[in-house]
Amino acid sequence: MRTSRTWWSALLVCAAVAVGAACSGASNSGAPVTATAAGGGPRAGVGPGLSDARDDFKADDGRLRVATTVAPLSSIVLNVGGSLIRVHGLIPDGVDSHTYEPRPSDAEVLGRADMLIMNGANLEGTTERIALQNLRDPARIYKLADHTLAGDDPATGFLYDFSFPRSDGSPNPHLWMNPLYAMRYADLVRGWLTEHDPDHAADYQENYDRFAAVLRALDGAIAVDRLTVPVENRKLLTYHDSWAYWARRYDWHVIGAIQPSDLSEPSAKDLVDLITQIRRERVPAIFGSEVFPSTTLEAISRETGAVYEEKLRDDSPPGAFDDVAHTYIGMLVEDMQIMFDRLGGSAARTAKVPVENTAR
Ligand SMILES: [Zn+2]
Known part of the structure; x- marks a missing residue:
């Protein structure tokens, strides 16, 4: 990370007394954010007793070998495939x-995989290129988002916004x-696993049905709990x-995302605008990300x-x-508890949704 307390202190003093050009000396360098590995190998949100997402596919026990990308997707795949498949995130x-x-x-793991299930929508950077070079024929690449949404209707299609502007x-x-899109993802996974392994079509369908029921419960619980947050805080x-x-x-x-579209830290001008906006809209809480640790939010919090x-x-x-809670559902349940609590509401109903992997 290029940021430091000293840098931010200087920036905030600057932000407090001037706007824009006067602060240009502290503007965003465009330097990439340094990724922070949590240690250990890839993990998948599997819950206990099921396939290990650190599986390198070296052993061949006849089960489908499914490579995935980010952990929430690995968890969704495992909720559908259960013990019938092996997963590597x-x-x-x-x-x-x-x-x-x-x-x-x-590349070595992809060379042993039967399929790669990824998010698509340009999330995964160069992973697809590496997969194309290394997957065996007839291994396939499947993209979840690209089979879930189409077009750019703001009500039904892909969204372009703060860090993902249309111009990019x-x-x-x-x-x-969105748990309903996660349900669509799970149904797509069910179809793709069935194509590769038609003998277990009924098992994948049962696993999907069980998982979809929990996703429906999660969606319903969030829809109820969200109403406990005062209207003026639903931001x-x-x-x-x-x-x-x-x-x-x-x-x-x-109302905004602090991280610019190049995933660097915000500029001095951006920061001034954010602080003004937080004060004007009386934003009660601001939220960080587990993947992008930043001192920016601490500084904004102190200022506002x-x-x-x-x-x-x-x-x-x-x-x-x-x-048990290291699953897609576990992530959403914890998120709702944190978010609704900080915004003056309660996630009491969401907290009752079972978080464990539902596959058999
Ligand atoms: Zn992201």
Whole structure:
């Protein structure tokens, strides 16, 4: 990270007394954010007792070998495939999926995989190119987002917003934060696993049905709990711009994302604008990202009095690899508890949704 307390202190003094050009000396350098690996290998949000997402596919026991990318997708795949498949999540927990550069070991794993299931919508950077070079024939690449949304109708299609402006050409890729799109993802996975392994079509269907029931319960619980948040607080200012599809589903107002479109730190001018906006809109809390640790939000919090909450997640489920809650559902449940609580409401109903992997 290029930021430091000293740098931010100088910037905030600058922000407090002047706007724009006077602060240009502290402007954004455009330097890439350094990814912060959480240690260990790739993890997948599997919950205990199922396939290990660190599986390198070296052993061949006849089960489908499914490579995935980010942990929430690995969890969705495992909820459908259960013990019938083996999964390897390529992007380690806590690593920036948008700029992830595959390693030689990823190429080796892809060379042994039967299929790669990725998000698409330009999320995974160069992973697809490495996969095309290394997957065996007839191994296939499947993209979830590209089979979930089409077009750019703001009500039904892909969204372009703060960190993903239309001018850059890539939509906001975080579809999975909407549980109904996660359900669509799971149904797509069911179809693709069945194509490769038709003998277990009924098993994949049963697993999907069980998972979809929990996703429906999650969606219903969030829809009820969101009403406990005062209307004037139903707004979201996050560091990483990953809540667009969640917000569209639950009628929430994403007022901004602090991280610029090049995933660097915001400029001095951006920071001044954000502080002004937080004060004007009386934003009660601002939310960080588990993947992009930043001192920016602490500084903004000090300047505005808004509560800073650092634990909102979109890429890596909570807890250790084999924790029951280290799943896609576990991530959303914890997120809702954090978000609704900080915004003056309660996630009491959402907290009752079972978080464990439902596959058999
Ligand atoms: Zn992201």
